[in-house]
Amino acid sequence: MCGLRLLTEGIIGHGTWYDKTARGIIERERKLGRGLDLIRTEMGLGASGLPHIGSFGDAARSFAVTLALKDQGFGSELVAFSDDKDGLRKVPAGFPETTREYLGYPVTNIPDPFKCHTSFGEHMSSLLLEALDKSNIQYNFISATRAYKDGLFNDEIKTILSNAKRVGEIVKEEVGQQRYIKTLPYFPICKSCGRIYTTTAHKYLADEEKILYTCKGMEIKGQWLEGCGYTGEADYRKGEGKLSWKSEFAVRWKALDIRFEAYGKDIEDSVRINDRICREILHYEPPQHARYEMFLDKSGKKISKSAGNVLTPQVWLQYGSSRSLILLMLKRFTGTRELSVVDIPQYMNELDELEDVYFGKKTVENKKELAKLTGLFEYCWWLKPPAEPSVHIPYNLLAYLVKVAPRGKETEFTVQKLRESTRKDVELNDNLRQRIDYAINWNNDFTEIKETPIKLSTEERDALRNLVENLQQEVDEEQIQSTIFNIAKKHNIPPRRFFQILYTVLLSSPEGPKMGPYIVAMGRQNVTKTLTRVLKLN
């Protein structure tokens, strides 16, 4: 009985993880006695490499929490903090080798190799921001470079530097790293060579607000980066350096008043250290956390040569809608996910299914499950679900129709075929057009079009020749259809075999759509040209 009660009464908000998390945050903040007018969530975005799909997930999930907080009646915003003052540690795949000379430089001080942004760092972070914008994720963007320059963290940096010894101890206690026992958790940018990771900060002059450093060099990703030997001083108030990650998070949390931040398990240690620094040195209760697992590229699956094997948000959005990508991120929070582009159609279809549940076209008995599924759908729409259901056509059907469509006429052909089949009422609106475009991209990139060589017997050659002649006169789809059939009979070829030949020649597949209409759609001239060429080869 108690279980039955839970089914109907135990649902928070829209029944999703995000609603539950939001409630947890609110309860925690109440206990802490902090204000609830603006509850900030934060995500960090890397600017030194191509945005991985995981960064998008970080954003989508944090934004969902932000929406859940608003939904429960509180002010909230998502801060997207770009780590664009970090130094470049390795040349990302696909980048010119000349990038190597900038190893160690803050990424906003490196020219954009593609020349479309003012710096390497801006180029990188804009890639993710574009994907966020396309997905209607709202955020308050803060650049690390800007924040340091504007002195946003000055008070907190001062506190950290004044308590550097304690910071070093905490780091040592948590992960055993001894580096910060001796050096300050701050990386000045070398005034001589311009690099940030080659410097070691050894003294803090509190009265002058300055940090003394030497450009000694450092090991990065197993490679020694030699310093230039310069010794100098940096003024942290002018952004002449940045904090180490092991203290910077804490500073951000306090300065920006962050109450929730999710993180990937790869930075778990850093988060734990920062929690302590935040609490023990900055005297600010750190934000509530949620740890998520990594996204892995499915290995062993050949994808496209052009797309490569890196699944970035940009790649996804070529073949699937932003909502399908959001669904991927929101539906499950835990568990390592192996992903590849071949999963995109599945999520496109799943979103349609969720829509059916939402509009009651598909019944779900269990109330808890119903709440969860409709809730998930609502979050995929950022809590502004559509008033009307949309056209649902399975992705693989569209991909198939596009594949067999005459080149350049994919959309028209597909719509026509759909109308001829069971979907007479189909209308070519933006939604359908977009879906067809995804299928076209999919088809272009993942369907290998190979010329299948075919051997023809004498009768088969004659039959083909006969067909070519007939195609000069026949115009009507149905007539062409029966002509093909008649020619096959006339030349003593089983119709099945004759059709197979035609499909192989025209489509590189032993099967296909109804031939007559297809030939008309493709253009009789094109067909005769192709057939004639094949006849010459035989």
Place this chain on the structure above:
RNA sequence: GGGCCCGUAGCUCAGCAAGGCUAGAGCGGCGGACUCUUAAUCCGUAGGUCGCGGGUUCAAUUCCCGUCGGGCCCGCCA
């Protein structure tokens, strides 16, 4: 050395947060319908000790402990 995830049908996975209905889907298999062929579509059908062992509970795929197998992250970078 420290931490985490996964194990459910032949394959790929969903479900587990907040225990409760006959454990689902796609693909594949098998059978059929339709058809001047073929694709698509539709119908039916087989297939599961929910890795294993214990515990909590009226009730465990779901929670807890242990165990085996596969994988991931961190280890003096950020």
